Amino acid sequence: MVMCMVMCMVMCVVMGVLVRVLVMVGHHGILSTPARAYGTGARPGTPALAAPAPISHTGLMYGNDVIDPNEPLNAAETDAYDAAAAHDDQRDGSDAVGDDFDALIAADQRIEPRDAMPEKYRETLIRQIAQHAHSEIIGMQPEGNWITRAPSLRRKAILIAKVQDEAGHGLYLYSAAETLGIDRQELLERLHDGRQKYSSIFNYPTLTWADCGAIGWLVDGAAIMNQVPLCRCSYGPYARAMIRVCKEESFHQRQGFEILWNLMRGTEAQQAMAQDAADRWWWPALAMFGPPDTGEAAKGGHTEQSMAWGIKRFSNDDLRQKFVDMMVPQAEKLGIVLPDPELRWNEERGHYDFGEIDWDEFWQVLRGDGPCNAERITHRRRAHEEGAWVREAANAYAAKQETRQKQKESAA
Amino acid sequence: MTEAPERASERSWPLWEVFVRGKRGLSHVHVGSLHAPDATLALRNARDVYTRRQEGVSIWVVRADDVTASSPAEKDSFFDPAADKIYRHPTFYDVPEDVQYL
Numbered sequence: 311m312v313m314c315m316v317m318c319m320v321m322c323v324v325m326g327v328l329v330r331v332l333v334m335v336g337h338h339g340i341l342s343t344p345a346r347a348y349g350t351g352a353r354p355g356t357p358a359l360a361a362p363a364p365i366s367h368t369g370l371m372y373g374n375d376v377i378d379p380n381e382p383l384n385a386a387e388t389d390a391y392d393a394a395a396a397h398d399d400q401r402d403g404s405d406a407v408g409d410d411f412d413a414l415i416a417a418d419q420r421i422e423p424r425d426a427m428p429e430k431y432r433e434t435l436i437r438q439i440a441q442h443a444h445s446e447i448i449g450m451q452p453e454g455n456w457i458t459r460a461p462s463l464r465r466k467a468i469l470i471a472k473v474q475d476e477a478g479h480g481l482y483l484y485s486a487a488e489t490l491g492i493d494r495q496e497l498l499e500r501l502h503d504g505r506q507k508y509s510s511i512f513n514y515p516t517l518t519w520a521d522c523g524a525i526g527w528l529v530d531g532a533a534i535m536n537q538v539p540l541c542r543c544s545y546g547p548y549a550r551a552m553i554r555v556c557k558e559e560s561f562h563q564r565q566g567f568e569i570l571w572n573l574m575r576g577t578e579a580q581q582a583m584a585q586d587a588a589d590r591w592w593w594p595a596l597a598m599f600g601p602p603d604t605g606e607a608a609k610g611g612h613t614e615q616s617m618a619w620g621i622k623r624f625s626n627d628d629l630r631q632k633f634v635d636m637m638v639p640q641a642e643k644l645g646i647v648l649p650d651p652e653l654r655w656n657e658e659r660g661h662y663d664f665g666e667i668d669w670d671e672f673w674q675v676l677r678g679d680g681p682c683n684a685e686r687i688t689h690r691r692r693a694h695e696e697g698a699w700v701r702e703a704a705n706a707y708a709a710k711q712e713t714r715q716k717q718k719e720s721a722a
Numbered sequence: 723m724t725e726a727p728e729r730a731s732e733r734s735w736p737l738w739e740v741f742v743r744g745k746r747g748l749s750h751v752h753v754g755s756l757h758a759p760d761a762t763l764a765l766r767n768a769r770d771v772y773t774r775r776q777e778g779v780s781i782w783v784v785r786a787d788d789v790t791a792s793s794p795a796e797k798d799s800f801f802d803p804a805a806d807k808i809y810r811h812p813t814f815y816d817v818p819e820d821v822q823y824l
Contacts, residue, residue: 424793425794474774478770478774485754485755486754488737489755495734558775701735705759712760
């Protein structure tokens with residue numbers, strides 16, 4: 311019952327009002343330390359994740375458009391980032407190329423909400439941003455499942471903060487989608503009746519506590535790899551939302567790594583639990599990058615057009631390869647064996663070779679036949695319906711206040 | 723009582739634009755938008771959505787409907803008056819190189 315209530319609260323967050331509830335929970339006693347205090351200590355022997363101290367999660371650097379969007383992100387200091395940043399060098403925001411959509415795209419300038427744009431560009435962005443937003447709020451469920459059962463108060467506080475971040479990411483993204491002239495209510499309806507999708511990864515269950523570690527490490531790791539290039543997306547509001555999201559995701563990935571790091575140094579049962587979670591999440595995480603889209607497979611998909619429009623910067627296959635190359639050394643550090651007998655360094659290519667992904671499973675889950683598809687959408691719909699009275703009450707209160715204000719003004 | 727065309731709750735709350743002052747000495751900067759039924763909740767939601775990591779010391783919220791914006795279509799003519807007055811820039815003026823503090 312308590313878990314049920316927490317989940318309802320968590321799932322209502324997207325409608326705004328109850329964000330406060332979680333924040334209040336998060337401000338008790340020892341939790342009043344800023345969340346970043348948990349993530350700043352350098353982990354021994356994890357060079358790939360060791361962040362420069364202090365982490366720049368502060369006002370000056372973060373979250374505002376006052377920052378130069380081309381400044382490095384701490385979220386993912388990877389080749390993908392460097393390449394995207396280099397790609398961006400010519401963008402100076404100058405008006406030299408005028409307002410023509412094609413000229414702006416050719417000059418690698420950003421498109422802003424009221425600029426003229428092809429209808430297809432608008433539709434593609436609405437679909438992509440909405441799917442991204444839906445993934446964030448559905449993604450609250452698998453981990454929200456563990457809030458009441460987190461093994462310590464510290465873990466519980468972190469998990470609440472993380473799940474709240476997912477709600478926040480959903481809101482940034484819905485806000486970006488709305489600049490394209492669509493209402494959030496409409497997007498939620500499309501999610502609820504299945505017309506729009508969310509990432510398949512969230513249709514897998516979180517069976518053990520170690521799954522929270524595996525999600526942070528693998529799923530959020532893959533998400534960062536996907537999202538960092540989106541910080542350079544041609545559509546301004548989406549790119550700005552992604553900068554914010556990427557900075558927050560780096561805490562998510564590090565806390566996941568830390569969970570597994572601790573389990574792998576624990577008892578045999580704890581180590582087995584961590585290994586089991588990695589076994590179950592590795593392949594779905596690789597599938598997160600989407601179906602193959604290079605070589606023969608490039609024909610007919612969205613990738614080519616999205617790359618021409620500067621919405622997408624790298625192919626699914628490139629990002630997946632970069633992800634594998636990044637994760638193998640981290641798995642070795644953890645002492646986790648990745649569940650792929652074909653995984654080995656290829657000197658010639660300078661990359662890790664890896665086995666075949668089960669795309670039949672991917673399509674099956676995408677079509678709705680995954681382990682948790684029905685549960686996720688049912689829960690989302692229920693949370694929305696059960697939050698209706700909150701939205702109605704807030705409307706009624708706002709209307710009453712407005713009437714009173716008008717009466718006061720006319721009396722004066 | 724006539725039936726309303728849609729339930730009140732299914733009407734989206736109005737959209738608010740959010741401006742955050744990152745720290746003392748900086749101006750408020752637009753960071754995004756959100757939905758809220760009234761100004762008080764818009765402020766609170768803005769705090770929770772846009773300043774979870776101490777990104778701000780002050781927030782403004784403005785009803786999106788209340789913002790009047792210049793039109794991108796008229797951008798050229800609208801900003802044209804500034805285009806041909808390069809004498810407003812200090813670099814316009816020819817001065818000898820050996821004059822100090824100028």
